[in-house]
Amino acid sequence: MLLCAIILGFIVVDTLYLDRFSAWALGLRVVWTLNIIAYPLLVRRSSDSWLGPLTDLNALISSVCILGLCWVMGGVGSPYFIIVSTQPLATSLVHHRRRRATLVSGSVCCVGTLVLLRSLEPSPIEALTWMSMMVGMTLLAVYFSQQSLKVQQAEHQARLERARRESLEALALSEHRRAQSEKLAIVGRLASGVAHEINNPLAYVGSNVDFVRKELLATQGEASREELAEVLAETRVGIQHIHQVVADLRGFARMDANEPTECRLADVVADAMKLASLRLKNVALRRVDVPLDLPEIFVVRQRLVQVVLNLLVNAGDALESHKVERGEVGVVGRVEGGRVVLLVEDNGPGFPPHVLSRIFEAFFTTKSPDKGTGLGLNLSRELVEQFGGTLTASNRAQGGACLRIELPAHQDDSSEDEEREPEQKDQEAVGSA
Template sequence: MTSLLRATETELEQRETVPRGGVWSPRVVWALCTAVLAFWGVDSLYVGYFSPWMLGIRVVWATSLLGYTYLIRGVPPSWVAPLTDLNVLFSTLCVLGLSVEMGGVDGPYFVMVPVLPMAITLIYRRYVRSVIVCGGVGLAGTALLLWRDGHTPIQAFTWLSVVGGIILLAAYFSHQTFQAQRVEQEARIERARRESLEALAFSEHRRAQSEKLAIVGRLASGVAHEINNPLAYVGSNVNFVHTELLEAREFDREELAEVLAETRVGIQHIRQIVSDLRGFARMDENEPVACSLADVAADALKLASLRLKHVSFLQVDVPADLPEIFAVRQRLVQVVLNLLINAGDVLESHPVPGSEVRLIGRAEQERVVLLVEDNGPGFSPEVLSRLFEAFFTTKSPDKGTGLGLTLSRELVEQFGGALSASNRPEGGARLRIEFPIHRAGLSEKPSREAEGRERGAA
């Protein structure tokens, strides 16, 4: 995420760093230089004689334009502004040199002296310093021409006022243009940042939903078994009631009431399973709220029990009086459920006598801790070092996507918590989730420390 935003900002800044003159095609620059040199013939006709000095000025001018055009394409960004200033300085001196040879302030080229700063403003929009360099040199050249030609103080003051006013106007326009471009650039960067954040949020939502569906798929066989049991006796009871009602004899009302009560319990059990799964699969709750870790553990256990039938001992010790935490409850249920299913899968694939899964909650200073432990083989050093890598899994493709622990760690970190793994001293694996205690009245939400960070999963 961060790298994407930085890349976007860098690209936008580079677009604004190179002045418009730097992106002229070589063909356009060569045509401009040809015109600059060709006008030497017009100069000769105007003064009535061949002037090597004017030809030399035009050659220097054309060379400056060509050199700047080709140099600007390969130099570091820090060199762009000095090269632009140098190119503008050469152009201004060339215009003043032509004005000296063509009649001073009364010649045809002097009109370019006050016009040149305006042209620089249009060509190099963000380089206010280049406009000031052009205007300062032009103003000094104008004063020398007026002094050389012997103009009266009133005439000199008038000329200098006009030229100075145009230069100030050009500098103002250049500054305003630069400010407008900077605001536009910042708006583009902010828009790109917002679009990137929206794309990241959508991607995280889809990934979370995909992992949820994967967990539901892994629960499918257990769900089918859990529903088939009550369905069997519900169907049997319905058939019994149907037979009793159709037979033309007296029937025992108490027995029918007992059968119907048993049927109602079975239906409620099926409804509860379906409701739990549907509530887990939905993502309606998006805002973090204060929640009890005991309630989260209870919700996860109701779903995980379908996958923990083969576990000999399921120990749950999550006190109801633990301090509250600040999180999205359904997402935290997803995390705990994933850890419980992982523990059950390990004990199923590596059976041990007296298989056990433990879910323990406790408070430690300013943190609330939830431990998910098993007495299986634990983590090997190779697996432990890669446990949270993306798409890393030791399971078969039908049991693991390689994203479960990745997503679990990211979801926990979104709410200021941490998820870590280790081996128990007595043997087996231990997953530790810890959260800061939620203080009532605090409106600040935990920052998303894991945003844009790639993690791994088992």
């Protein structure tokens, strides 16, 4: 509105310059002002397909009004003629996304300048100078419009990239927290086994401490130093067992690193079985067949331990809930087609058809709320897929469930170089021959 007031207010300057009132000057200024006011209103109410034509029309009317004012005020000698030469630049700043509007404004100003020059009959050099200046200003305005658009697109792309990076970081943090929550849920499901594992050594530790105390306070103790030493050694073993159970749980539950490393599948299974024994000890026999010479895998070790532990605990829950006699959980590792395969099997009832089709869905569970969250298998599959592997479920032909993990075998760069060396030597031998 301030710009419109300035445009209309300059009618006073026109009157003073001409020494008279000009209806043409007032009319042109009114049209110019209405054009400025109407443009944003029309753009808001029009569809995107009309944005280009409306912008071109706005540039056309503005340029014609400026040229008309120059004609009323004396042509090329008018004090407003300098605005004609800068009009394409002004259009490129206002409509920097529309190069066509800048071309329209520049073309109208060039034609208008030619008409004004012909009315004054200037010399050819003077006319050529003015026209060259107008064409140059138009080309410069188009260039500025193009560069401005490129800068804006680059800034927009940078904002999108920053937003994408922040979203990925937030997603990674959310996934990490979700994995940690599920990990703590598994620890909660191991709680009864933990209590049993700790209570047993605590019982004989307490009994041994009472015995040693009684013997030391007795006036005539009959226990020998060797007997006391044996009791204390037994007590120490119990304390170490408690410490080991707590350390294993603490190491599993802590926030682990996200960087994958080379590791052996046998070590991953050993860590998982150590923790799973707290749940499976009184539920099932454990059968482990994971050779030490399997190819190494490239994973986040703690995450894969979490996956295997979740599968083992699920197997124990299934055996316990269905009261399977002589329950057995087996873990088998082997190589198939260049991939490392791990099978976690049990001799329980297996998966019903309606469960097998939905087993990896988030929040789907057949357990009570205190036994599962419905996220364990869903998260396990996501973690395995992050390592380039797959996690599938099926029923065994002889009965029971089978969870199958496939992971790509990790190839060290040095081994690849060793494989290439014989080929290079053979090629060199052929070349020399």
